[in-house]
Amino acid sequence: MSYSVNISVEAPIENQIQEITYDGQEIYQAPLTLSESLAKYAQKIDFSKINELETKKEPGDTSDDSKSDSDSKDSFQSNLWPWDSVRNKLRSALQEVCVLADVLAIAKDKRYMVLDPVQQEPVDTKPIVQMYARKKALAGAANVLLTGAERLKNSQNEAVQNRSNFHFELLRLRQNWRLKKVSNSIIGDLSYRTAGSKYSQPGIFEVTKAEDEEKPSSPPHSPLPGATPSVKSYSALRVTVPSELQGVAYISVLCQKDQEDLFSTNVNLLSSGPSTTNPDVHWQQKLEAAQNVLFCKELFNQLAKEAVQLQAPIPHMVVGNQIMATVLPGIQLIIGLCHSTSGDKKVPASTPAKTEHDHVLEHSLHQLLREVHHRNTHHPFPHPASGPLGPSKKRSLAGPNATDRYDLLEMTKSETLLEQIIKQAQHFFMRIRIGYVLDTIAKEVKDPLICSHWNSLNSPTQSCVKINIITHGYDVVYRTPLVIHIGEKTLKCICRDGKVMHMSYEPQELRDLIFCHINQHQILAVQSLAKIMGWQYLANSLHLGIGSVELLGNASSCILASPNGDRLIAVRCVPSQTGVQVSVAHSPRSDFFLVD
Amino acid sequence: MGVTVLQQFPIVEQRTGPSTIELLTKRIVALGATQQGQFLVDCETYSSVPQLGAQKTVHVLHNSEQPATVFSILETGSKTIPLITDGLFDLLMMKMSNFYQSKKQTKVESKGPRFEIGDFSVKLGSVAVSQNFKGILVEVEYRPCIVPAMCWDLIREFLQGFLGSSVTSTPPPYLQNKMQEVYTPNDTIQQYLEHFTVYRKSHFKM
Numbered sequence: 001m002s003y004s005v006n007i008s009v010e011a012p013i014e015n016q017i018q019e020i021t022y023d024g025q026e027i028y029q030a031p032l033t034l035s036e037s038l039a040k041y042a043q044k045i046d047f048s049k050i051n052e053l054e055t056k057k058e059p060g061d062t063s064d065d066s067k068s069d070s071d072s073k074d075s076f077q078s079n080l081w082p083w084d085s086v087r088n089k090l091r092s093a094l095q096e097v098c099v100l101a102d103v104l105a106i107a108k109d110k111r112y113m114v115l116d117p118v119q120q121e122p123v124d125t126k127p128i129v130q131m132y133a134r135k136k137a138l139a140g141a142a143n144v145l146l147t148g149a150e151r152l153k154n155s156q157n158e159a160v161q162n163r164s165n166f167h168f169e170l171l172r173l174r175q176n177w178r179l180k181k182v183s184n185s186i187i188g189d190l191s192y193r194t195a196g197s198k199y200s201q202p203g204i205f206e207v208t209k210a211e212d213e214e215k216p217s218s219p220p221h222s223p224l225p226g227a228t229p230s231v232k233s234y235s236a237l238r239v240t241v242p243s244e245l246q247g248v249a250y251i252s253v254l255c256q257k258d259q260e261d262l263f264s265t266n267v268n269l270l271s272s273g274p275s276t277t278n279p280d281v282h283w284q285q286k287l288e289a290a291q292n293v294l295f296c297k298e299l300f301n302q303l304a305k306e307a308v309q310l311q312a313p314i315p316h317m318v319v320g321n322q323i324m325a326t327v328l329p330g331i332q333l334i335i336g337l338c339h340s341t342s343g344d345k346k347v348p349a350s351t352p353a354k355t356e357h358d359h360v361l362e363h364s365l366h367q368l369l370r371e372v373h374h375r376n377t378h379h380p381f382p383h384p385a386s387g388p389l390g391p392s393k394k395r396s397l398a399g400p401n402a403t404d405r406y407d408l409l410e411m412t413k414s415e416t417l418l419e420q421i422i423k424q425a426q427h428f429f430m431r432i433r434i435g436y437v438l439d440t441i442a443k444e445v446k447d448p449l450i451c452s453h454w455n456s457l458n459s460p461t462q463s464c465v466k467i468n469i470i471t472h473g474y475d476v477v478y479r480t481p482l483v484i485h486i487g488e489k490t491l492k493c494i495c496r497d498g499k500v501m502h503m504s505y506e507p508q509e510l511r512d513l514i515f516c517h518i519n520q521h522q523i524l525a526v527q528s529l530a531k532i533m534g535w536q537y538l539a540n541s542l543h544l545g546i547g548s549v550e551l552l553g554n555a556s557s558c559i560l561a562s563p564n565g566d567r568l569i570a571v572r573c574v575p576s577q578t579g580v581q582v583s584v585a586h587s588p589r590s591d592f593f594l595v596d
Numbered sequence: 597m598g599v600t601v602l603q604q605f606p607i608v609e610q611r612t613g614p615s616t617i618e619l620l621t622k623r624i625v626a627l628g629a630t631q632q633g634q635f636l637v638d639c640e641t642y643s644s645v646p647q648l649g650a651q652k653t654v655h656v657l658h659n660s661e662q663p664a665t666v667f668s669i670l671e672t673g674s675k676t677i678p679l680i681t682d683g684l685f686d687l688l689m690m691k692m693s694n695f696y697q698s699k700k701q702t703k704v705e706s707k708g709p710r711f712e713i714g715d716f717s718v719k720l721g722s723v724a725v726s727q728n729f730k731g732i733l734v735e736v737e738y739r740p741c742i743v744p745a746m747c748w749d750l751i752r753e754f755l756q757g758f759l760g761s762s763v764t765s766t767p768p769p770y771l772q773n774k775m776q777e778v779y780t781p782n783d784t785i786q787q788y789l790e791h792f793t794v795y796r797k798s799h800f801k802m
Contacts, residue, residue, distance in 0.1 A: 399682030404781070405661060
């Protein structure tokens with residue numbers, strides 16, 4: 001506060017910069033001369049304003065004076081001079097005109113006064129350029145509006161046409177199928193070659209634009225693949241499939257026993273199977289059907305090739321569209337390819353008659369070929385740059401692991417599709433047979449109960465069943481467990497004592513084995529019951545050499561003595577008979593007599 | 597794959613190689629063996645060129661029992677490094693012919709009939725060093741076992757049964773260190789190499 005500093009504000013002495021050259025030099029404007037600057041400042045004075053101020057002040061002063069004189073006079077004066085402002089204006093105008101006349105008169109003489117033009121700061125307004133700029137801006141704005149309108153129109157059109165647009169359909173087609181452009185046409189490929197198939201038949205189809213535009217007014221609806229085919233869906237896209245891939249195809253698997261059908265399976269990748277020759281069918285369904293035909297053909301071709309090459313004891317037969325292979329003696333597996341190009345409903349009419357429909361073989365056949373495809377494309381890692389591509393991982397490790405000849409020979413063996421499907425069919429029959437044998441025995445034999453538990457986890461060619469033989473009411477006393485492994489043509493039975501029995505596909509063998517075990521179970525159950533009851537166990541023989549010759553195996557028996565020793569019991573059990581013979585002896589008497 | 601014992605069979609003065617093989621064949625067939633084709637074990641030796649520094653030797657062996665495999669043993673003087681590889685290794689050796697050169701006249705092979713008798717497989721091999729007959733090597737393999745200590749007595753008894761007293765009651769020196777270890781095909785090759793080296797030296801003496 002006390003150190004107040006005087007600050008002087010003044011214009012910079014520097015002159016205004018007119019231009020800066022590229023080398024940084026500044027070119028200054030030349031300073032105005034005295035007369036020029038005077039003219040400039042004088043020009044800035046607005047004389048009319050000053051005049052007005054003066055004129056305003058003058059009446060104010062007078063009013064002030066009159067106010068001081070008397071109030072009454074003031075009101076009188078204002079009333080007296082209603083034209084006062086007009087008069088003042090006129091007076092000042094007159095004054096100005098007089099002055100102007102004087103000035104003009106003086107200037108005219110050019111002795112005391114000279115009229116000099118003052119340089120105005122130029123305001124370069126080029127009207128042409130301005131007009132052009134406006135025109136351009138307007139055109140830009142119009143353009144934005146027009147494109148917006150165009151877009152709105154387009155989107156509205158699209159909503160109206162709703163996917164019947166050819167290009168939109170083509171885009172959708174492109175998402176699911178392989179397409180390429182060959183000169184002027186679009187060619188697609190529906191073969192499984194990219195998925196690993198080596199089938200030579202080409203699956204080429206052509207994509208064209210639909211010409212028949214007679215129903216553009218049909219109401220738009222989404223032609224989704226899952227949509228019902230009954231709804232006529234208009235599509236701007238036409239798909240032309242080669243004639244050999246048209247129609248519906250499926251593989252039928254039929255099992256025949258002595259010329260009578262056991263069951264049949266139809267491999268049909270399309271469950272509904274609408275006739276694809278109908279031009280109204282959507283291209284997605286048409287292509288799927290064609291691909292299905294191709295797949296079925298490849299599968300059948302492969303199976304037929306293998307059937308001819310395989311050296312089976314009973315040779316496989318390939319007749320026309322049918323392959324016949326013997327699964328088990330008397331049972332034939334017939335694999336047929338059904339392909340109908342006519343598109344009429346004749347083919348589906350024959351299938352519903354066979355209601356016995358098993359999905360297992362259908363699925364297996366399908367899966368087996370897919371597996372082959374997968375193996376063709378997926379080679380085990382690593383892929384050495386120098387090594388061959390194709391051998392299995394085991395084979396490529398055979399060298400460094402020093403695998404011997406036997407294992408190498410094993411590696412070269414591979415199962416064909418037909419062999420695998422025959423094995424699966426064999427196993428299927430084995431399972432049915434074993435199930436039948438076990439069920440009938442359980443029905444026939446009431447005394448020891450036979451419970452069979454089928455393992456839920458099994459492979460297409462191997463399953464396992466666990467059998468428990470128990471005496472009803474005494475199931476804690478003794479039980480005979482058996483495990484049967486069912487293979488393709490053989491059975492393996494693991495008995496209670498750890499013995500392993502190998503059997504063939506004949507169900508009688510298993511039947512005999514189980515009867516033998518029932519027989520053993522009876523005797524052993526009697527023994528363990530006797531032990532609990534405190535009876536003395538004297539002798540036991542599972543294979544009695546005495547008595548009449550049995551049809552099956554040997555009779556077994558055991559001799560028991562009562563706790564106080566006055567009774568003796570002999571139990572005799574024969575496998576072929578269901579009954580059990582019991583002989584009782586009183587100890588005082590030495591002879592045995594037959595009770596039952 | 598089991599335990600293999602390699603045994604040298606001496607040739608008596610009045611017999612030739614083929615007749616000795618014939619004698620042994622008669623004996624083994626009399627025991628109930630059946631012939632299962634032929635076998636061949638061969639060994640090629642390469643040594644490094646002087647530019648590579650200290651001399652190294654590579655023995656490349658093939659065994660018909662492991663047809664997809666090439667065994668190679670690198671001897672650097674201080675240690676031996678076995679390498680078990682794929683069949684392509686032969687081609688690799690050909691590419692390296694500038695660094696490892698095959699010694700002249702050193703190809704050793706043992707070939708002859710192969711028999712199977714129960715769990716044993718017997719191979720009667722006549723050893724030839726660059727086509728000159730050198731002696732007889734009898735290989736006996738007991739397939740169910742892979743630890744030498746557990747089956748040596750059985751093999752010895754079997755060997756003595758048809759080779760006679762020429763079989764010692766102690767295991768071969770190579771196996772003595774490995775009695776408790778798991779036997780690998782490489783061990784068979786090592787035994788062959790030891791015998792081959794002995795035969796080769798006898799060749800140089802002559």
